[in-house]
Amino acid sequence: MSRVEERTHSQEPARGEQAEAARPREASDAGPRLLAFLCNWCSYAGADLAGGGRLQYPPNVRILRVPCSARVDPVFVLRAFRLGMDGVLVAGCHPGDCHYSKGNLYTRRRMAVFKPWLEYLGIHPKRFRLEWISASEGQRFAQVIREMVADLEELKREGKLPGRGGTIVEALREPSTSGSPYV
């Protein structure tokens, strides 16, 4: 009996599901993969509102709930791209409205420095976005996801998305890793 069948649906995404969310999919998967870090108090609630209101937005997004947008170390974003995500969204409360009063103010400064650097690393600017989305902005959440997915699809059509690197096993078999990269 597979674990998947036995597991009941839960409001809380378990860690395994989060890992599963970012799992590189098969080549036959349709559409770009977007990972969204949403802060619990504002943007996650906003996403929930979108869901509750049956607002349509593409299913390509996987959500990772964090207590505050400041929890997002840009290294997580780098890791998401390394693992094959096409796009990453970091969303938090509007500055001034942070549940922890100042978290998103750190995020704001941090991401101002990080975003241009990410581009310097070869990640197209449309692949990473920072947004302030409040708990009442279900519409906005859906809109942002629609926009990002559309942007990623366009990048894909233009051949500007790098290859995903496949599953971890395939990544580990890259010729550059089978011994000396010179070999």
Next chain:
Amino acid sequence: MPDYVIGKDKVAEWLRRLGERYAIYAPDADGIAFVRTTDYASALSPSGNTRRPPKELFLPNSQVLLTFRQGEQGVEITQEPASGEPRLLVGVRPCDAAALKLLDVVFSQDYSGYDDPYYRAARAATPVISLLCAEPLEGCFCGDAPAVNLASPPADAALTDLGDKYFAEASSETGEQLVAAGDGLFAAASDADRAGRDKAAAELGRLTREGLPLAQMRERLRGLHESGIWRDLAQKCVRCGVCSYLCPTCHCFDIQDEAFGSAGCRYRCWDTCQFTDFALMSSGENPRRDSAERLKQRLCHKLEYLPDRTGMIYCVGCGRCVRLCPVGMDIRETIEALSAEAQAAATQEEVSGAPAE
């Protein structure tokens, strides 16, 4: 052992013929690593050893051991085959050739009780042609390393530059076959050729001899395990892995499982006793918490424990650690300091009749 000479202008043809049987690997133009090459005319260069040791062709920095996948029926595990692509290493320096022999011992079933099929298959499929360096690099001290035989390195065929030709000694049946592939290109070596080879080897030995008592360290280190000297010597070590990773005889590796979602693999990768967490246990206990402990481990492993177990000294004087250590740790200085400390302690013991502190 039978020996031959081959004109330098004939070497490209010899390698071309061998290239039909083997994938040929030789040092790249910058002397960084052994790379696959078909530029046979330039394969043999006079410079010193490569920055990356040829051990990486037998014990790669990363090697997948098995893969696993969550399938319909449960977890499917697939072991990586231990295959040996026929390769030929051309231009391995005597230090590195000696180092491969040292690695053969620790990877053998007799020594470890365990068969390493990957190492064994790679070694079996890869003959080695060595070449004596024309000049040493800064930091080289192979002249002091007991494991290194500059005149007759333990390669299948050992070459020495004699000016317009190479002296070639075939040291194994495979070596004979390599030479036989150059049918018509080799001539028998004369006494003068042999003398030339001996002279070149002696000269290189002279240039790289610093008087380091490598063979005596086994006994001298025994009395130093409790000494405070390790702390002084290790103070500047920053606990990176440069020395061990680039050492041709260091061979520690880690085995990691990494999985993502429903697939993953088990791989091995280089590891080093110099990393802080090398000996760290899951309880949090770390028997080698300080750099002093770790320096002692590395030096004693190479110069005392392995010699005790195998009779061979696991330093070939290649000089890589000397050249590349970011803080200028110099194993030659370290050995001299330890040797002096051991002798001072022994003298004190003699004088006072009691063991030194």
Next chain:
Amino acid sequence: MSDIEEKIREEAKRALERGAACVIGFRQGRKPWRVTPCFATTLAQVEKFVWNAVCAQNLATYIIAAPKPAAVILKGCDARALATLLQEHQAKREDVYVIGVSCPGMIDLDRLEPRNSWTWQGVSGLDGASGDVIVAARGAEHRVPRDDALFAACRACAHPTPMLHDVLIGEPFEPPRASGGASARLAEIEAMDPLARRRYWLEQFKRCVRCNACRSVCPLCYCRECIADIREPRFVSRHPNAEDNLLFQCARVWHAAGRCVDCGACERACPMDIPLRELGRKLDKELRDLFAYEAGLDAEAPPFLAQFAESDEEKSAAGSS
């Protein structure tokens, strides 16, 4: 350099006499062109201190673990690294006695080694106090213009005189060199299209062996458990393939954002000659352009990325694409 050397020894002795637990400086290694850190606790050991054109290593790396009070010989870049450590409360100012030395830039021995002029067996000395570098080898002298011989980081240095010091040895230097070096390369990389840039970075990091020398020599990488070593969860794979090597380096460089002082220790330490500084220079540029901030100049200031201001709103990356 010998009178700077004299002064360094004098100051080091004074520091010991005044109660320093150790003085961290350089002594000569086995050959004249090699130096290595020395932790002097006696006056006799201080006699071994040298100062020359190859004293490149950043001794600030040793400050956190050194027995205190510690005296340390620091160049301009090293002192800026100390300023960052002080900002982060990794040492107390009163526990560190800084013997600052104005630095004309340090020499990259690899640049001094044209293949056929000499072999290192033959080098008996290195005279590179200022002006050209003169290498004595095989009975002849070879002259290499200093600018050709400097480390890239030294060529780009804007603060060769340690601002943080208890005593300063040597005349303060004007930044003698335009930072053209760093900006030109940055501009080249910025001009590539994103996919080409990605390929460029992956190409550089194919040869990384994950020795961690870059992390180990950096004075600012002092975390007891590095994010790259955490096993559960694994943020950065241990596997040395280009993608994960690049992730490791980006994680390291990002964690040094706003803290890195571009001393170049990482690039010097890399056994595979990977141009590590190129990653961090872009971050430095953003910090300068957006926030007029440069790391290591003010030991009293709070760490930059651990703060915020109203004015950040104008530079916010939110909403943009």
